[in-house]
Amino acid sequence: MEPTTQELMVGKIVSISELNVAVLINDEKVKYHDMLYTYNKGKKIQFEVAEEEGNIVSTIPFQSVIGLKKGLPVYKEDSGLEIEYSDAILGKVFDSYGNLIDQNVIENPNKRNVYSRNLTLEEISLNGGILWTGIKVLDFFAPMQKGFKMGLLGGAGVGKTVLIKELIHNVYTGLNSNSVFVGVGERSREGKELYDEMKEADLLDKMAIVFGQMGENSSARSKAVFSGLTLAEYLRDEKHQDVLLFIDNIYRYVQAISEVNAELSRVPIENGYPANINSAVSNVEERINSTEKGSITSFQAIYIPADDTTDQAVQTITTHLDGQIVLDRKVAEKGLYPAVDVFNTTSKLIDIDKVGERHYRLVEEALRYYSRYRELEEIIAVLGIEELSQADTNVFYRTRKLRNYFTQPMFVAENYTGIPGEFVKIDDILDDVENIITGKYDDYDESRFMFIGKFNG
Amino acid sequence: MSQFVEGLVNAKLRNMKQMNNVYEIGHVSMVKDYILEVEGLENVGFYERVVIANHSVGYVTAISKNIVKVALLQRTAEIYVGDEVVTTGFDFCAMYSKACLGHIVDIFGEDRLIGEKFENLRPCMIETPAIPIMERSEVSRPFYTGIAGIDLIYPIGYGQRQLIIGDKKTGKTQIAIDTIVNQKQRNVICIYVAVNKTKKNIRDLYDDLMKKGAMEYTLILAAFNDDEPPVSYFTPYAGLSIAEMYMREGNDVLVVIDDLKSHADIHREISLLSGKVPGRDAYPPDIFYTHSRMLEKGCQHMNGGSITLLPIVETRGGDITDYISTNIISITDGQLVLSKKNFEKGLKPAINYGLSVSRLGGAVQEKNMKKLGAVVRRKFLSYLETSEVYQLANTDEMSPEMQQALKDGQAIQERLLQYKFSPRTPDEIMNDFYEIIEE
Numbered sequence: 088m089e090p091t092t093q094e095l096m097v098g099k100i101v102s103i104s105e106l107n108v109a110v111l112i113n114d115e116k117v118k119y120h121d122m123l124y125t126y127n128k129g130k131k132i133q134f135e136v137a138e139e140e141g142n143i144v145s146t147i148p149f150q151s152v153i154g155l156k157k158g159l160p161v162y163k164e165d166s167g168l169e170i171e172y173s174d175a176i177l178g179k180v181f182d183s184y185g186n187l188i189d190q191n192v193i194e195n196p197n198k199r200n201v202y203s204r205n206l207t208l209e210e211i212s213l214n215g216g217i218l219w220t221g222i223k224v225l226d227f228f229a230p231m232q233k234g235f236k237m238g239l240l241g242g243a244g245v246g247k248t249v250l251i252k253e254l255i256h257n258v259y260t261g262l263n264s265n266s267v268f269v270g271v272g273e274r275s276r277e278g279k280e281l282y283d284e285m286k287e288a289d290l291l292d293k294m295a296i297v298f299g300q301m302g303e304n305s306s307a308r309s310k311a312v313f314s315g316l317t318l319a320e321y322l323r324d325e326k327h328q329d330v331l332l333f334i335d336n337i338y339r340y341v342q343a344i345s346e347v348n349a350e351l352s353r354v355p356i357e358n359g360y361p362a363n364i365n366s367a368v369s370n371v372e373e374r375i376n377s378t379e380k381g382s383i384t385s386f387q388a389i390y391i392p393a394d395d396t397t398d399q400a401v402q403t404i405t406t407h408l409d410g411q412i413v414l415d416r417k418v419a420e421k422g423l424y425p426a427v428d429v430f431n432t433t434s435k436l437i438d439i440d441k442v443g444e445r446h447y448r449l450v451e452e453a454l455r456y457y458s459r460y461r462e463l464e465e466i467i468a469v470l471g472i473e474e475l476s477q478a479d480t481n482v483f484y485r486t487r488k489l490r491n492y493f494t495q496p497m498f499v500a501e502n503y504t505g506i507p508g509e510f511v512k513i514d515d516i517l518d519d520v521e522n523i524i525t526g527k528y529d530d531y532d533e534s535r536f537m538f539i540g541k542f543n544g
Numbered sequence: 545m546s547q548f549v550e551g552l553v554n555a556k557l558r559n560m561k562q563m564n565n566v567y568e569i570g571h572v573s574m575v576k577d578y579i580l581e582v583e584g585l586e587n588v589g590f591y592e593r594v595v596i597a598n599h600s601v602g603y604v605t606a607i608s609k610n611i612v613k614v615a616l617l618q619r620t621a622e623i624y625v626g627d628e629v630v631t632t633g634f635d636f637c638a639m640y641s642k643a644c645l646g647h648i649v650d651i652f653g654e655d656r657l658i659g660e661k662f663e664n665l666r667p668c669m670i671e672t673p674a675i676p677i678m679e680r681s682e683v684s685r686p687f688y689t690g691i692a693g694i695d696l697i698y699p700i701g702y703g704q705r706q707l708i709i710g711d712k713k714t715g716k717t718q719i720a721i722d723t724i725v726n727q728k729q730r731n732v733i734c735i736y737v738a739v740n741k742t743k744k745n746i747r748d749l750y751d752d753l754m755k756k757g758a759m760e761y762t763l764i765l766a767a768f769n770d771d772e773p774p775v776s777y778f779t780p781y782a783g784l785s786i787a788e789m790y791m792r793e794g795n796d797v798l799v800v801i802d803d804l805k806s807h808a809d810i811h812r813e814i815s816l817l818s819g820k821v822p823g824r825d826a827y828p829p830d831i832f833y834t835h836s837r838m839l840e841k842g843c844q845h846m847n848g849g850s851i852t853l854l855p856i857v858e859t860r861g862g863d864i865t866d867y868i869s870t871n872i873i874s875i876t877d878g879q880l881v882l883s884k885k886n887f888e889k890g891l892k893p894a895i896n897y898g899l900s901v902s903r904l905g906g907a908v909q910e911k912n913m914k915k916l917g918a919v920v921r922r923k924f925l926s927y928l929e930t931s932e933v934y935q936l937a938n939t940d941e942m943s944p945e946m947q948q949a950l951k952d953g954q955a956i957q958e959r960l961l962q963y964k965f966s967p968r969t970p971d972e973i974m975n976d977f978y979e980i981i982e983e
Contacts, residue, residue, distance in 0.1 A: 103607040153591040243873035302674030302840030349829040359823020394865040420898040422925035503905035505918030
């Protein structure tokens with residue numbers, strides 16, 4: 088493609104590095120988030136304006152800049168970054184920049200800018216019913232509500248993605264609503280698998296997918312979430328639906344903006360994060376809310392770098408959440424999946440007024456058992472089990488049963504466990520937990536509680 | 545006469561100008577180790593190959609208002625401020641010819657054993673665009689390493705990226721070598737990428753593979769630790785470009801990258817030297833992307849070809865939760881953790897079965913192997929966990945169920961032992977473990 092006369096030339100390239108191209112602007116007006124482009128050996132390369140200083144603007148290139156030269160003319164697009172805004176989004180796969188990547192074509196596209204306003208305090212609505220996921224450990228320790236933001240935190244390789252896929256499987260089949268899946272900086276293989284699985288299960292026409300995966304450059308990974316949000320907002324605001332939003336993985340968004348930040352030579356804070364990390368995260372999270380007319384319920388996977396839960400990015404994201412599920416390597420090491428750390432797994436719903444007294448008391452009691460067990464483990468390592476008092480022996484064996492009971496065969500993990508998945512009802516969970524704690528199941532061997540649904544003796 | 549010559553020269557010059565065949569010349573203004581600053585290059589492209597003082601080669605890493613930055617790739621003599629830098633009009637590329645297979649080569653297409661370049665070298669882009677999501681297909685064909693602990697418990701499939709991670713001297717490279725040797729007659733092209741290795745290491749590896757008859761289908765793409773750091777940095781990317789070329793022709797390729805921790809350190813060194821902002825542990829903020837775009841090349845392509853990747857990471861004190869390790873674990877499709885303790889106890893391969901993971905699991909196993917593997921894994925993991933807790937307990941007082949579980953666990957552990965260069969076929973593995981489960 089060669090430039091035509093209708094294109095608006097705005098300036099010339101003056102400097103180039105991998106993620107930062109500076110453009111000397113002539114008399115045209117250029118603002119933040121404007122989209123510019125140039126041609127390199129016949130290929131179009133787009134840039135987004137990130138900084139302005141006098142007549143020089145710093146831009147972030149969307150494509151590879153290999154071969155780009157100083158002095159190339161730069162043109163301006165009519166509008167900034169846009170994505171399709173209509174019913175046509177369902178069943179389609181987009182890249183971070185709103186382009187279809189699944190060989191589909193949308194006729195007469197109806198596009199909209201991906202940077203939208205946040206909701207006001209007045210517009211936000213908090214009401215919603217409890218949403219059972221059928222996963223024992225989640226429903227018991229961290230129940231979910233419509234309109235909630237639930238975080239799934241975990242280090243590398245402890246099972247975040249499997250859990251998110253199980254949630255998609257369970258919540259989707261139970262709740263008749265549309266959803267948006269945003270893949271940010273995760274594996275392309277998993278992305279394709281999700282697509283194939285949705286297609287096979289005939290659920291693809293209820294989901295819109297945006298991928299900016301880990302093989303793509305920083306700008307792609309930093310934009311995917313905005314494109315995805317715009318799709319979810321369409322379903323909420325225009326179609327008045329209850330939307331499910333899955334983001335895997337929101338940490339990668341912060342990671343991507345750190346990379347961009349470094350290329351713009353801005354001074355970072357600890358661990359290389361950008362100084363504006365708070366507003367960058369708020370700009371995304373504040374858009375994920377519910378109104379009187381429609382709701383967005385979101386599950387967000389959060390990667391914990393270097394298993395460091397005090398990490399700045401992780402902390403910044405979790406302030407926005409209504410609940411969190413924390414996955415722990417020590418639990419995974421024992422082969423107990425989902426590898427949930429029950430002490431740090433919480434939800435705003437764990438409240439007498441919300442889940443009822445029985446559930447609340449059982450959670451308290453279970454946690455008491457777990458924390459005593461943790462202490463007993465150290466004692467046993469030195470003295471052996473025989474030295475424990477009767478009460479402690481009970482706590483020890485019952486907690487081991489409890490711990491085993493909270494493993495679960497998952498539908499999407501049949502390949503690892505060889506056992507078909509199970510959806511467990513909350514009443515059964517409460518009964519079983521009560522029976523284990525009160526000692527009704529004392530006579531059963533602990534191995535009987537591993538990877539089962541509800542306990543059948 | 546002189547007029548005639550002048551006419552000739554002018555005509556030549558005119559021709560050259562019309563064909564844009566005149567190369568720009570700039571001058572070195574700063575030398576900082578292997579990073580140069582060059583003045584006077586106005587039309588050079590980003591990533592363009594440049595020649596310095598007629599003897600050394602570099603490429604453009606940044607273009608700014610008045611200078612361009614050049615990273616050196618080959619330095620054959622000293623470089624002085626003021627030396628001439630000539631552009632070439634070509635993007636910097638690796639050179640490769642299919643005749644390289646079976647040899648130790650570098651990214652410039654030179655046989656490192658005899659120091660000569662191969663003939664018919666073709667340029668090979670160092671970084672190709674990511675393989676699109678929609679071109680990938682499911683990873684499902686079992687890839688046999690010949691090691692029971694892997695093929696049965698944490699299996700690998702064609703197109704999978706499985707990390708091998710552990711301390712020094714725990715047998716990381718050996719697992720990779722065993723895997724390469726086991727590909728004989730399986731029609732897999734193997735590429736061993738050495739980053740920052742000693743020449744002795746490479747010689748050893750070459751001799752081992754030669755002895756086992758595995759060099760026929762193996763390429764050793766090596767950057768030594770005395771090469772210029774940018775060369776070490778590019779070597780794995782070049783290796784994967786070569787792999788991608790074979791894959792797009794429909795071949796199955798295995799790539800071993802030994803190791804990525806060194807690669808991360810080299811990237812840190814180059815970034816800091818070029819004045820980039822450091823992040824966690826002084827690694828540049830793009831360290832994740834550095835490895836993610838590399839390892840994302842591993843895939844099962846819809847045309848039938850595949851790239852299976854075995855990256856290796858070295859840890860310290862058995863800590864797999866440091867920054868680089870967790871980054872890479874979060875990219876790969878699973879990890880084989882090797883433990884020093886097991887190695888010292890003689891439990892070889894020294895796999896820590898508790899910490900190892902295969903995210904694909906049974907999806908890449910043949911039906912019977914999958915069934916058996918799931919049972920063995922569950923039994924063995926619960927054995928490892930319970931044997932720890934009940935170490936001090938009296939075995940006689942245990943329930944018969946528990947006693948049997950402990951006995952089975954021990955039997956599994958014994959049968960997982962396997963020495964180097966002693967591959968087992970899937971059938972052998974099935975036979976060895978069926979007995980335990982049957983009992």
